[in-house]
Amino acid sequence: MEITAQTAEQLRITAEEFELIKERLGRTPNFNELCAFSGMWSEHCSYKNSIKWLKTLPRDGKKMLVKAGEENAGLMDIGDGYGVVFKIESHNHPSAIEPFQGAATGVGGINRDIFTMGARPIASLNSLRFGNLKEAKTQHLLAGIVHGIGHYGNCFGVPTVGGEIYFEDCYHTNPLVNAMSVGILKNGETVSATSGKTKGNPVFFVGSATGKDGIGGASFASADITADSAEDLPAVQVGDPFQEKKLLEACLEVIKTGAVVGMQDMGAAGIICSTSEMSAKGEAGMRIDLDKVPTRQKNMKAWELLLSESQERMLLVAEKGKEHLILEVFEKWDLPCSEIGEVTEDGILNFYMNGTLEASLPAYELVLGGGAPQYDRPTAVPAYFEKIEAFDMDAIAVPDQLLPVAQQLIKLPNIASKRWVYTQYDSMVGTGNVSTNAPSDAAIVLAKPTNKALALTTDCNSRYVFADPYKGAMIAVAEAARNIVCSGGKPLGITNCLNFGNPYDPEVYYQFVEAIKGMGAACRRFDTPVTGGNVSFYNQGPDGPVYPTPTIGMVGVLESVNDKMTMDFKQEDDEIYLVGISRNDIGSSEYLHKLKGIEFSPAPYFEIEEECEVQREIRKMIDKKLIHSAHDVSEGGLFVTLMESCFNRNLGMNVVQSQKEIRSDAFWFGESQSRVVVTVSKENRNDFILLLEKLETVVTYLGTVTSGTIVVNSEDWGAVSDWKNAYDNAIAELLAGHESEHALSSL
Secondary structure, eight states: OOOOHHHHHHTTOOHHHHHHHHHHHTSOOOHHHHHHHHHHTSHHHHOTTTHHHHTTSOOOOTTEEEOTTSSSSEEEEEETTEEEEEEEEEOHHHHHHSHHHHHHHHHHHHHHHHHTTTOEEEEEEEEEEESOTTSHHHHHHHHHHHHHHHHHHHHHTOOEEEEEEEEOGGGSSSOEEEEEEEEEEETTOOOOSOOOSOTTOEEEEEESOBOSTTTTHHHHTTSOOOTTGGGGGGGSOOOOHHHHHHHHHHHHHHHTTTOEEEEEEOOTTHHHHHHHHHHHHHTOEEEEEGGGSOBSSTTOOHHHHHHOOOSSEEEEEEOTTOHHHHHHHHHHTTOOEEEEEEEESSSEEEEEETTEEEEEEEHHHHSTTTTSOOOOOOOOOOTTHHHHHTOOGGGSOOOSOHHHHHHHHTTSTTTSOOHHHHTTSOOOTTSOBOOSSSOOSSEEEEOTTSSOEEEEEEEOOHHHHHHOHHHHHHHHHHHHHHHHHHTTOEEEEEEEEEEOSOTTSHHHHHHHHHHHHHHHHHHHHHTOOEEEEEEEOOOEETTEEOOOEEEEEEEEEESSGGGOOOSSOOSTTOEEEEESOOOSOOTTOHIIIIISOOOOOOOOOOOHHHHHHHHHHHHHHHHTTOOSEEEEOOTTHHHHHHHHHHHTTTOEEEEOOOOTTSOHHHHHHOOOSSOEEEEEOTTTHHHHHHHHTTOSSOEEEEEEEESSEEEETTEEEEEHHHHHHHHHHHHHHHHTTSTTHHHHHHO
16 A cells, blocks of 8 residues: 555644655655654654653652653662562543543553563552533443543552542543552662663563554544544553563563663553564664464454553563473463564664564654654633633632531542542551551552662542643642652652643643642752653643643652551640641632633742641651641641541541631642641650751641531531531532442442
8 A cells, every 4th residue: 555644644743844754764665664653653652742841850760760762661769678669650532432441451551561670569549630520421431430540450469558539520521540669679670671782682572462442542642532432542552460470470570680781561552562662772683473363353463462552461572491490381381482583783673573574663763852742832821811810819708617628528539538439449458558547648558678668649639630731730740749748758759740731732731841840949959759650631621721721740768667657636635736837818719610610710829848848847747756647738628628637537626716817718728838737746855846946948837636516616516527527528418419429330
């Protein structure tokens, strides 16, 4: 067939890129070769519209053992001779079309990135975004995605220990499913995703047989979702968590044989991606016999084998002469293992089918950082900023009665308990999670076999980023660090999942660039380098793009699990204090947006040096064992923070508004940043007061912990048990009685 610019455009390659491909090859590519470029030069694989700005992020630090982008996931030193491997990635478009498999394979893929480096996954987290929970479509997506995450994680045997869920109208068509995995390995035992340079080393395909599911998934993830996207359903992969469990154990075992030169997950773009990236890194090439790839469907074409994203597969390069060691391990685990080629010295990938050369491609020209194009798109300040600048807080009446507002607020889906979701996840498998009975702002997981623990969190309030991309992204990093500090940990590093709309839209690209700048500034200030992550563009529906959502996955370290601090009030008569300054600020709050119906308002107050001071003082209080609890102020403001601290032990509180100059709704429901609620026992009160005299941060007395009644400004607001019931059951009650109830109950 004749290959033209029209052929390229059907494969989502622009006419300009088609000319560039011909220039790089010195000829017109055949169809198989063009398909390879389609996958590798897609947004999902090449980062062509983002790499310029990603390079500006801080990607190095004293604890970094592998620089960002060098391997499948980030690796940082936690001491005692061990490292933590972690990464977050998106599976948004597949989950929008086929929620169960889309979410399940997202979990599978991110775990493979961890164990392909030689680390055993010990914890999973996620960050999810949906539309209005009252909509039947949202309920369908929620049910399927949660079931997919729970099914894969539970069967695979890695606990889901934390995450976040938001519901906003802009995610109606395009939900966000960001999955994070964390693993531990011994320093020096990392496996690299490289071919090595030794000519003749054998190349093995290991894991599940290849099928037609997932073909073109990378390019599918690099386009807008439309009414016709369901026709792309074959682009959604099908996962098998039990097969992945066997693959995990086999990979960790085969690494110990010493026969492995390099290994990489076959993720986006499948075989063409793993062969090209490993070869480019090794400055080598490969000869691959595609007819030797194990398949589960007959007569698959060369381009189908190159682009299939069937799950639970790895590409492995071994030392020549040690092939038997590889084969023995995978035979033991009853997994397909086939020698499909060898390493060459010329930098060329030659793909054969039954002896016929089907594609010949220079590895370097295909990959990110090599020949893949890099763009810097035009930006434009979003037009809606004018509406944000026009916001007048004085035009919002202060409610005469706070109680009815608080009762509504506690049941909002973004605030209420997500127990309907997390009870579907196994959070205890592996015995490493220590967060279940005594909740902390971050999940705490034992870092076996060391005596240390890890603090893990995912954070991003996308409405803040929508209001101010620079400040909002800074807040996402700051809140992640604050959650780790409030849990007794020291922030170590981040991985990010950058979810935005179409990069060809100048207003969207402005959001992206400013968010990158804000994230970079915050990471430099907190000394939390970016270890890697994922960019997901084209997240939008007919009404426009989703909120800009730069999700932060952060890892922190506790020298001992005994250093853990929890968020719950511990006993009656403990004194309640607010560390940090409350401000006359209701911008972008749940109160303003959901209860007052204001779509456009400024991001909440944030100043990074003030944030650093608060975190530094909280760390001192925890180190000196002066406080009984610590819980940061976030969605819902101070009142929700206080209530969440009451729930675990069914304790109450008697609190008063200490700053009369602030509007009452701003004091209780505003979301200005850099604030933490702590409790202090009577025994520690004097030492705590002495510490306050040396602090640079403002600390305000709020009241005391009580036996079970909520009293606010001397007004009886009822029993904590009633509030807890409303908080725990709000989401389940919203789901009940709607069109998707049958779909929910059937899962």
